[in-house]
Amino acid sequence: MPVAGLRPGTPDQPADLVIRNAKVHTNDPGRPRATALAVRDGLISAVGDDADVVPLVGPDTRVVDALGRRAVPGLNDSHLHVIRGGLNYVLELRWDGVPTLRQALAMLRTQAERTPPGQWVRVVGGWSADQFAERRLPTLDELNAAAPDTPVFVLHLYQSALLNRAALRAAGFTRDTPDPVGGQIVRGHDGEPTGLLIAAPGALLLYSTLAKAPALDEADRAGSTRHFLRELNRFGLTSAIDAAGGFQSFPENYGTVMELARQGQLTLRIAYHLFPQTAGQELDDLTRWVSTVRPGDGDAWLRLNGAGENLTWAAADFENFTEPRPHLGGYETEFEKAVRLLMENGWGFRLHATYDETIRRDLAVFEKLAAEGLFPHGNRWLFDHAETVSPDSLDRIAALGGAVSVQNRLSFQGEAFVNRYGAPAAAEAPPLRAMLNRGLTVAAGTDATRVSSYNPWVALHWLVSGRAVSGRRLAAEHNRLSREQALELYTLGGARLTGEEDVKGRLTVGSYADLTILSADYFTVPEPDIPHIESVLTVVGGRIVHGTQEHQGLAPDLPAVTPSWSPVTRFGGYHATPAPGLAGSHQAERVAEAAAASEEQRAWREARGLALPGQGAAPLDPCFF
Numbered sequence: 001m002p003v004a005g006l007r008p009g010t011p012d013q014p015a016d017l018v019i020r021n022a023k024v025h026t027n028d029p030g031r032p033r034a035t036a037l038a039v040r041d042g043l044i045s046a047v048g049d050d051a052d053v054v055p056l057v058g059p060d061t062r063v064v065d066a067l068g069r070r071a072v073p074g075l076n077d078s079h080l081h082v083i084r085g086g087l088n089y090v091l092e093l094r095w096d097g098v099p100t101l102r103q104a105l106a107m108l109r110t111q112a113e114r115t116p117p118g119q120w121v122r123v124v125g126g127w128s129a130d131q132f133a134e135r136r137l138p139t140l141d142e143l144n145a146a147a148p149d150t151p152v153f154v155l156h157l158y159q160s161a162l163l164n165r166a167a168l169r170a171a172g173f174t175r176d177t178p179d180p181v182g183g184q185i186v187r188g189h190d191g192e193p194t195g196l197l198i199a200a201p202g203a204l205l206l207y208s209t210l211a212k213a214p215a216l217d218e219a220d221r222a223g224s225t226r227h228f229l230r231e232l233n234r235f236g237l238t239s240a241i242d243a244a245g246g247f248q249s250f251p252e253n254y255g256t257v258m259e260l261a262r263q264g265q266l267t268l269r270i271a272y273h274l275f276p277q278t279a280g281q282e283l284d285d286l287t288r289w290v291s292t293v294r295p296g297d298g299d300a301w302l303r304l305n306g307a308g309e310n311l312t313w314a315a316a317d318f319e320n321f322t323e324p325r326p327h328l329g330g331y332e333t334e335f336e337k338a339v340r341l342l343m344e345n346g347w348g349f350r351l352h353a354t355y356d357e358t359i360r361r362d363l364a365v366f367e368k369l370a371a372e373g374l375f376p377h378g379n380r381w382l383f384d385h386a387e388t389v390s391p392d393s394l395d396r397i398a399a400l401g402g403a404v405s406v407q408n409r410l411s412f413q414g415e416a417f418v419n420r421y422g423a424p425a426a427a428e429a430p431p432l433r434a435m436l437n438r439g440l441t442v443a444a445g446t447d448a449t450r451v452s453s454y455n456p457w458v459a460l461h462w463l464v465s466g467r468a469v470s471g472r473r474l475a476a477e478h479n480r481l482s483r484e485q486a487l488e489l490y491t492l493g494g495a496r497l498t499g500e501e502d503v504k505g506r507l508t509v510g511s512y513a514d515l516t517i518l519s520a521d522y523f524t525v526p527e528p529d530i531p532h533i534e535s536v537l538t539v540v541g542g543r544i545v546h547g548t549q550e551h552q553g554l555a556p557d558l559p560a561v562t563p564s565w566s567p568v569t570r571f572g573g574y575h576a577t578p579a580p581g582l583a584g585s586h587q588a589e590r591v592a593e594a595a596a597a598s599e600e601q602r603a604w605r606e607a608r609g610l611a612l613p614g615q616g617a618a619p620l621d622p623c624f625f
């Protein structure tokens with residue numbers, strides 16, 4: 001049938017994909033709204049309405065009816081440990097989004113029963129005691145009862161890890177094991193380790209314990225990474241900037257993602273950073289890297305973006321807000337050498353810094369190099385986190401052309417932050433409005449997977465509402481962002497950190513065809529519903545990489561998760577829950593509506609002789625005939 005009286009012709013440049021009947025938010029001030037767009041060769045070839053895209057529909061064009069849903073540019077998490085997350089995804093039981101500790105422990109018990117001997121149950125971040133109705137951590141007794149024989153390791157933020165008795169045995173902790181520097185093995189009256197490990201304030205003890213659990217073989221690492229990227233696509237993510245991290249060595253731990261890129265199997269664009277792993281050897285590593293690889297190496301799917309988020313270990317201020325701020329020693333000499341080396345070799349960097357005390361010291365080093373004409377020397381650079389950065393430091397960052405990448409770590413650690421520093425400090429942590437008022441480039445993200453969850457809608461909710469997962473409002477009124485601003489930080493913000501703002505983060509002609517159609521309208525849903533948004537269709541470079549509900553079956557299936565005992569095969573990733581606060585009848589109504597919508601779409605497709613959901617899409621939407 002014709003649409004608005006128009007029929008497709010035989011265009012010279014037919015679109016590969018057309019999306020119509022959408023409420024498109026483009027991020028483009030020149031054309032903020034549209035209802036249709038066309039894609040050719042991975043790029044957007046038209047933005048407008050049906051009249052603009054119909055002439056581009058040819059016999060092989062796939063046409064997707066968005067059923068009036070909201071479409072936005074693909075999300076870009078500017079600080080995600082995506083490479084490490086991918087290598088471990090299928091090994092981890094995720095408590096992300098689980099509403100009660102009771103449910104979390106039931107999952108743990110089930111997973112312990114289905115985990116083979118020699119393997120561990122690992123819950124590695126992405127959750128907080130604040131999210132549970134019970135508002136507490138599990139006890140060690142509860143872990144031992146849930147898993148009498150299977151080692152269990154539960155990481156809570158950067159604060160602590162809980163090990164059951166079997167894990168203490170497997171990790172080899174005894175009364176004679178000394179506390180490492182910056183870490184505490186808590187002991188009972190008998191001198192034996194209880195199972196509680198504390199970051200005091202460094203998290204190395206926690207991570208080195210986790211590293212004692214078996215890793216995956218290469219085939220499973222590749223599968224794990226592919227499933228993790230699809231899990232991110234589930235929420236509308238199309239890009240991420242990897243912040244490297246502890247136990248992520250270059251080049252060893254980058255091999256899996258590089259091979260997937262070579263095979264064209266990435267479903268998320270990744271810009272990555274290189275992070276020296278060994279204290280005392282940082283300059284050796286950086287010197288080797290600047291002479292062997294270059295920022296920009298790679299392509300639009302996988303590209304080196306510089307050094308960081310650590311340059312030297314001694315300059316890193318761990319953010320355990322239940323402990324006092326760490327007092328760093330004199331790190332400037334080595335740090336200055338590292339920054340000088342990077343600047344002279346055309347390497348930008350990102351730098352982890354939580355507290356203004358650290359940021360001021362870093363800035364003094366940068367200003368010294370700037371006085372020599374060496375900083376930033378045409379290189380992109382940014383601070384990561386910056387929860388307590390002061391107005392004065394923001395002025396200095398702006399003067400040096402720096403950017404800031406912020407994460408919703410206080411969604412998960414807000415209670416601890418308030419307890420230590422007070423509500424007025426939390427109201428400005430981080431000072432988003434002050435950053436934006438100075439014209440700084442600000443990008444948003446999560447710091448997943450070991451601290452925050454990777455769910456971008458939890459982070460967007462925090463930017464908009466200022467609330468932690470506990471429900472407590474942290475941010476001052478002036479420090480909350482509009483939904484448009486928050487989305488801009490989550491799309492264009494990240495693109496600016498990789499120098500891709502001309503092709504990414506906006507839905508304009510010539511941009512990458514990276515976009516998502518949402519399960520609910522981000523701009524109009526009640527604020528408490530924002531964390532429950534998911535994508536129903538995610539497109540990266542014109543390829544459909546995720547489809548659900550009425551778009552079920554449009555994305556190619558991945559090979560099954562291996563190993564078969566993986567928690568992901570039983571529980572998936574982020575826990576899907578109905579929005580809280582909805583009355584039972586309202587909630588039932590929503591479910592019925594959603595079911596009706598997908599039933600309607602199914603019937604509509606069936607009536608037109610199209611493949612059933614799950615059997616792939618029709619190449620051409622018959623609406624155009």
Ligand SMILES: [Zn+2]
Pocket residue numbers: 309352353384385
């Ligand atoms: Zn960091």
